[in-house]
Amino acid sequence: MGNFCVCMGGSAKCASASAPFESKVNPRSSTSNSNSNSKASRRGSSGPEKPQVAEVQAAAAGEEVAEVPASLKSFSMADLRTATKNFGSTSYLGEGGFGCVYKGWIDEATLAPARPGATNAMMVAIKKLKKESFQGHREWLTEVTYLGDLHHDNLVKLVGYCSDSDSNKLLVYEYMPRGSLENHLFRRGSQPPLPWSTRVAVAVDVARGIAFLHSRDVIFRDLKSSNVLLGPDHRAKLSDFGLARAGPTGGKSHVSTRVVGTRGYAAPEYVATGHLSAKSDVYGFGVVLLELMTGRRALDESRGLASELLVDWAMPMLQGERRKVIRVMDTRLGGQYPKRQAQDMAALALRCLQNDPKSRPSMADDVLPSLQLLLQPTTAAKSSSSSSSLTTTSSRSPATTMTTPVQRGHRRHHR
Ligand SMILES: Nc1ncnc2c1ncn2[C@@H]1O[C@H](COP(=O)(O)OP(=O)(O)OP(=O)(O)O)[C@@H](O)[C@H]1O
Ligand SMILES: [Mg+2]
Numbered sequence: 069m070g071n072f073c074v075c076m077g078g079s080a081k082c083a084s085a086s087a088p089f090e091s092k093v094n095p096r097s098s099t100s101n102s103n104s105n106s107k108a109s110r111r112g113s114s115g116p117e118k119p120q121v122a123e124v125q126a127a128a129a130g131e132e133v134a135e136v137p138a139s140l141k142s143f144s145m146a147d148l149r150t151a152t153k154n155f156g157s158t159s160y161l162g163e164g165g166f167g168c169v170y171k172g173w174i175d176e177a178t179l180a181p182a183r184p185g186a187t188n189a190m191m192v193a194i195k196k197l198k199k200e201s202f203q204g205h206r207e208w209l210t211e212v213t214y215l216g217d218l219h220h221d222n223l224v225k226l227v228g229y230c231s232d233s234d235s236n237k238l239l240v241y242e243y244m245p246r247g248s249l250e251n252h253l254f255r256r257g258s259q260p261p262l263p264w265s266t267r268v269a270v271a272v273d274v275a276r277g278i279a280f281l282h283s284r285d286v287i288f289r290d291l292k293s294s295n296v297l298l299g300p301d302h303r304a305k306l307s308d309f310g311l312a313r314a315g316p317t318g319g320k321s322h323v324s325t326r327v328v329g330t331r332g333y334a335a336p337e338y339v340a341t342g343h344l345s346a347k348s349d350v351y352g353f354g355v356v357l358l359e360l361m362t363g364r365r366a367l368d369e370s371r372g373l374a375s376e377l378l379v380d381w382a383m384p385m386l387q388g389e390r391r392k393v394i395r396v397m398d399t400r401l402g403g404q405y406p407k408r409q410a411q412d413m414a415a416l417a418l419r420c421l422q423n424d425p426k427s428r429p430s431m432a433d434d435v436l437p438s439l440q441l442l443l444q445p446t447t448a449a450k451s452s453s454s455s456s457s458l459t460t461t462s463s464r465s466p467a468t469t470m471t472t473p474v475q476r477g478h479r480r481h482h483r
Contacts, residue, residue: 136209137216141179141228145236148172148194150181155196162247164294166207166310167198171243179228191243192227199235207310208237214309218284222277224297224307244305246298249356253293253363253398261398264405266302267360271413272439273304278353279432281306282346285315287323289344291352292333292366293359315346321426332367332377337425347425353435354420354428358382361413363398379421386414409442 151172152159159170173182173189182189197204208231215226230238246252249270252262262270274296281288289311297307316323322343329338335351338344355366358378366378375381385392393414397405416438422428429435 136212136229140212140216140226141240143179143228143230143238143240145230145232145234145238147174147181148230148238148240151192152194161193164195164308166204166308167196170194170196172240174227174240191245193241193243195239195241197237204310205237208239210312211239211309214286214312218281218286220277220280221303222273222280222305224305241307244297244307245300246302248294249296249298249304249359250292250294252298253359254365261363261400262302264401264409268409268413268439268442269302270296270298270304271357271360272436272443274306274353274356275431275436275439277304277306278349279436281312282315282349282431285317286312287315287344287346288312288349288352290329290333291349291356292330293356296356313344321345330366332365332379335425336423345425346431347428350420350428350431350435351425353431354417355379357413357417357420358396361393361398361410361417362396363400383418383421386418412438412442 149155151174152170155168155170159172161169161171163169170193172192172194173184173186174180174192175182175186176188176190197208208229212226212229215223219225224244225242227240227242229240230236252259274291278288278291288306288309290308291306295306295308296304298304311328313323313325322345324342325344327334327339327342329352333352333355335348338348338351355378358364359366362378362382364378364381367376368378369376371381382396385395391411391414393411394407396414397410416429416435419427419429420435429438
């Protein structure tokens with residue numbers, strides 16, 4: 069991001085890896101339907117009951133007093149200092165646009181700070197808002213209201229929050245031990261590359277999470293590999309709801325809003341017009357599919373103007389009669405994937421990346437079932453590879469073959 073922050077209250081100093089497209093959400097942005105951002109209008113009749121709420125005193129001058137679900141634990145700053153060893157460098161996990169993230173320990177039952185490794189203690193991830201970020205306060209509020217309310221296996225669980233009179237704003241999440249998908253795909257370190265079968269399973273999990281949000285008329289708006297976190301078994305969950313917002317109501321196709329999001333992932337019509345719909349998330353999902361296939365970042369400025377955007381680089385090789393899917397595949401896979409599955413995933417990514425949002429598939433009715441087909445093992449499928457990592461094959465690809473691949477960002481932007 070090029071940003072540099074010194075996190076408060078501790079010793080960790082961190083430089084962010086991503087750049088803002090624009091700092092994120094504006095809950096009061098104009099919409100094509102009135103009052104569409106209220107909690108009530110966010111949910112259709114099938115939505116969850118209005119939760120029990122507690123008031124959180126927004127500390128920044130001029131901010132409203134917000135309601136947050138009472139099911140969330142309200143932590144004091146002292147609690148979180150204790151839980152993270154005073155936000156010290158040994159607790160540091162990473163940094164994003166919101167601020168730094170630390171691991172901490174709390175008691176499973178009482179949620180009081182606990183000693184690392186103590187009986188009944190559980191690890192949590194604690195995100196600490198940069199104090200200077202006014203926009204971050206809005207994101208914090210959005211995140212608390214959405215994540216406090218929406219619960220699903222593929223959404224990261226929010227345990228609680230801290231908001232005090234010193235303008236401290238923090239979020240306490242379940243700890244996701246394998247970190248972000250971004251780190252797995254792009255960090256060149258000692259860790260082995262994600263095998264193909266895991267990439268397919270991650271895509272299914274992400275699709276499930278997004279389909280769930282869309283069923284609740286919520287648009288995620290910041291889908292990217294750094295916002296996909298992996299659990300111990302590589303089960304994936306969506307995190308970062310600071311940009312989430314209510315979808316259109318009353319038969320409208322979109323809401324009109326200020327353009328926020330991450331360059332490389334944001335849908336073209338949204339960037340051009342501010343028209344936001346569930347199909348904007350589908351576009352972002354298409355980009356994540358490309359990242360999973362190619363091992364290349366959505367935006368990589370080091371590759372030069374012509375190919376800095378993954379979509380621009382990959383699309384010409386994926387469409388047309390002479391599709392060259394093999395040429396875009398991640399070389400770190402070492403060819404260990406069924407060629408037919410790669411082709412199916414490429415075809416799905418292409419549909420998600422259609423310029424016209426109406427031509428993009430629906431997450432629940434089309435994307436998810438298509439991906440789930442890739443997870444189904446078929447006895448007919450025979451792999452030419454001896455790779456143990458290859459545990460799934462497409463039910464649509466009985467003549468599965470393995471290929472030898474030839475080849476194989478995150479950055480917020482704004483208008
Ligand atoms: N719940 C969590 N469990 C474990 N690690 C986490 C958790 N949440 C965040 N992290 C770690 O902290 C890093 C920073 O996360 P954060 O969401 O703040 O930033 P980001 O997603 O990289 O950027 P952005 O602010 O643009 O979303 C992640 O890459 C991840 O390694
Ligand atoms: Mg994130």
